[in-house]
Amino acid sequence: MPFNLPGILAPVHLIINPRLVVPSVVVKDIRQLDFQALYKAGYRGAVFDKDNCLTVPHEDRLVPELTDAWRECRETFGPGNVLVVSNTAGSHTDVGEIEAEAVSHHLCVSVLRHSSLKPSYACIKSIRAYFASLPRPVRDEELVVVGDRLLTDVIMANRMARKARRQESGSGSEDEKRALVGENVPTPGRVGPLAVWTEGLWKREGLLLRTIEKGMLRGVERWVLGPQEKAWRESLQHRFVKPVPAEVGPVKERGWARRLWERFSK
Numbered sequence: 001m002p003f004n005l006p007g008i009l010a011p012v013h014l015i016i017n018p019r020l021v022v023p024s025v026v027v028k029d030i031r032q033l034d035f036q037a038l039y040k041a042g043y044r045g046a047v048f049d050k051d052n053c054l055t056v057p058h059e060d061r062l063v064p065e066l067t068d069a070w071r072e073c074r075e076t077f078g079p080g081n082v083l084v085v086s087n088t089a090g091s092h093t094d095v096g097e098i099e100a101e102a103v104s105h106h107l108c109v110s111v112l113r114h115s116s117l118k119p120s121y122a123c124i125k126s127i128r129a130y131f132a133s134l135p136r137p138v139r140d141e142e143l144v145v146v147g148d149r150l151l152t153d154v155i156m157a158n159r160m161a162r163k164a165r166r167q168e169s170g171s172g173s174e175d176e177k178r179a180l181v182g183e184n185v186p187t188p189g190r191v192g193p194l195a196v197w198t199e200g201l202w203k204r205e206g207l208l209l210r211t212i213e214k215g216m217l218r219g220v221e222r223w224v225l226g227p228q229e230k231a232w233r234e235s236l237q238h239r240f241v242k243p244v245p246a247e248v249g250p251v252k253e254r255g256w257a258r259r260l261w262e263r264f265s266k
């Protein structure tokens with residue numbers, strides 16, 4: 001795992017705005033995402049993390065179980081509108097961009113080349129530049145951002161959101177009006193990408209960090225979010241998440257206490 005200063009500093013930002021760590025929806029893996037429903041709701045592009053979201057960490061190939069879901073995603077949004085943003089492949093640690101080339105080849109989508117790691121604002125700028133360069137540019141609020149890490153993927157998605165404005169009558173496209181009135185927003189009063197957290201792991205990695213992240217999320221859910229925000233998240237979960245897939249899937253993440261109990265109870 002590369003040294004990630006923007007990721008290390010992210011908890012400082014959480015002191016000011018703890019809601020940044022809250023995903024819009026939570027899934028076990030991308031098979032639970034209803035891509036057709038997302039498209040119907042106005043989402044036109046997707047940003048995916050790589051390690052432990054689409055591939056086993058440090059591997060270039062898609063996890064076989066995700067083949068159908070990945071194909072459906074690319075067919076729904078169009079391959080050019082799906083972008084992999086990884087803190088390994090395509091980052092400054094990917095010397096010669098060899099890993100980015102391999103991932104792009106195996107996953108059949110573009111891999112963002114970026115010099116600053118997620119969740120930095122420089123990385124966000126690179127993502128915006130990519131989607132703005134498409135034949136039909138995709139705005140932040142038309143994006144779905146998917147990843148397995150709260151302190152990088154989810155914080156980055158939420159940093160892209162801005163305050164919703166009142167609908168300006170008589171101007172703008174239907175999509176624009178929908179975003180402005182707040183039908184298609186990640187949290188009430190905000191306009192931005194839908195932040196999707198994949199909580200299942202294809203390989204156990206960084207478990208202590210993940211336990212801390214989960215603890216932060218639980219704390220914010222319990223002490224910071226209001227009833228309106230909780231109800232909104234439930235409605236998003238209902239709209240865009242399909243039932244849990246078959247047993248074959250990512251490793252269920254267990255807490256340290258449970259693992260300790262299982263070790264001594266054998």
Ligand SMILES: [Mg+2]
Nearest residue numbers: 049051052148
């Ligand atoms: Mg990851």
